[in-house]
Amino acid sequence: MGGTTRSAATEVEVAGRTVRLTSPDRVIFPGPGYTKSDVFHYYLAVGDAIMRSLRDRPTTLQRFPEGVEGEMFFQKRVPARGVPPWLRTAEIRFPSGRSADELCPADLAHVAWAAQMGTIVFHPWPVRVADVDRPDELRIDLDPQPGTDFADAVEAAGEVRALLAELGATGWPKTSGGRGVHVYLRIQPRWTFTEVRRATIAFAREVERRRPDLVTTAWWKEQRGAHVFIDYNQMARDRTIACAYSLRANARATVSTPVTWDELPDVDPDDFHLGSVPARLAERGDPHAGIDDTPWDITPLLEWADRDDAGGQGDLPYPPDHPKMPGEPRRVQPSRAKRSTS
Numbered sequence: 001m002g003g004t005t006r007s008a009a010t011e012v013e014v015a016g017r018t019v020r021l022t023s024p025d026r027v028i029f030p031g032p033g034y035t036k037s038d039v040f041h042y043y044l045a046v047g048d049a050i051m052r053s054l055r056d057r058p059t060t061l062q063r064f065p066e067g068v069e070g071e072m073f074f075q076k077r078v079p080a081r082g083v084p085p086w087l088r089t090a091e092i093r094f095p096s097g098r099s100a101d102e103l104c105p106a107d108l109a110h111v112a113w114a115a116q117m118g119t120i121v122f123h124p125w126p127v128r129v130a131d132v133d134r135p136d137e138l139r140i141d142l143d144p145q146p147g148t149d150f151a152d153a154v155e156a157a158g159e160v161r162a163l164l165a166e167l168g169a170t171g172w173p174k175t176s177g178g179r180g181v182h183v184y185l186r187i188q189p190r191w192t193f194t195e196v197r198r199a200t201i202a203f204a205r206e207v208e209r210r211r212p213d214l215v216t217t218a219w220w221k222e223q224r225g226a227h228v229f230i231d232y233n234q235m236a237r238d239r240t241i242a243c244a245y246s247l248r249a250n251a252r253a254t255v256s257t258p259v260t261w262d263e264l265p266d267v268d269p270d271d272f273h274l275g276s277v278p279a280r281l282a283e284r285g286d287p288h289a290g291i292d293d294t295p296w297d298i299t300p301l302l303e304w305a306d307r308d309d310a311g312g313q314g315d316l317p318y319p320p321d322h323p324k325m326p327g328e329p330r331r332v333q334p335s336r337a338k339r340s341t342s
Contacts, residue, residue, distance in 0.1 A: 065118035147226030177248030199301035
């Protein structure tokens, strides 16, 4: 892949639609030299697999029209004009109460259109268009803090796997495209964002109890230490994660890549990139192919949350862009709280 020869715009048939690819020779990843055409055709090559992550989901687009070293912005609203008439959107509500019509991919042509518009990273919501207020995907984000690395995230993922097995639930791991690990669960779309976040906190706290030397649920960075942070707030409304098979906006053009549990301890996330993932997918298939088969009932986690509440462990802080939520503790950095009371 890659190229430096200037070429004209082309029209590509994708999922029965015609998508116009302009400036195909523009360099998007200067290091490896990957062009806009390379990015566009990468997403076509992983089409069926990435649609497993994006189909019918409101999706925020992380766009780099001039390449990863240029200006970046998140697009949460599809323009009212200048878009194909077949482009589907879904109305979502932000924590502020405002709403937006986000891209909602119905087929691979939507992904191709977004790639044409300079999208590098796809950030789908954990909901489907049929009910945008009830998640059908619980996301466990294992984020290594300073002093830890990918190997620590993998070890934490092993603890997640063991606990899910005790619950009779199946987790689906993938690399983040950086140093982290994501584990996804398909869940029954019966609960609100608040309830699913509460269940995620209960799960994270249980992992933390079992491995306090390795894992933390501390929201404030000054309290985390050299641990793997389970970012429970990835289940808060309007918080999203790069989806499976999405490129990441780094110099190596890495990909957030599904893996099997058995291979996770031995992989190097840098090996999964724009140039390697299509061949891996064609050769091995998608490790997440069965992710939709058995949606899980999160009732056991909500029961754990009730238990924790009764024991004095209630809610944890929300992200700063959220309004103050019922039952949320004081949203003040601990060191500042101490200074204000001294």
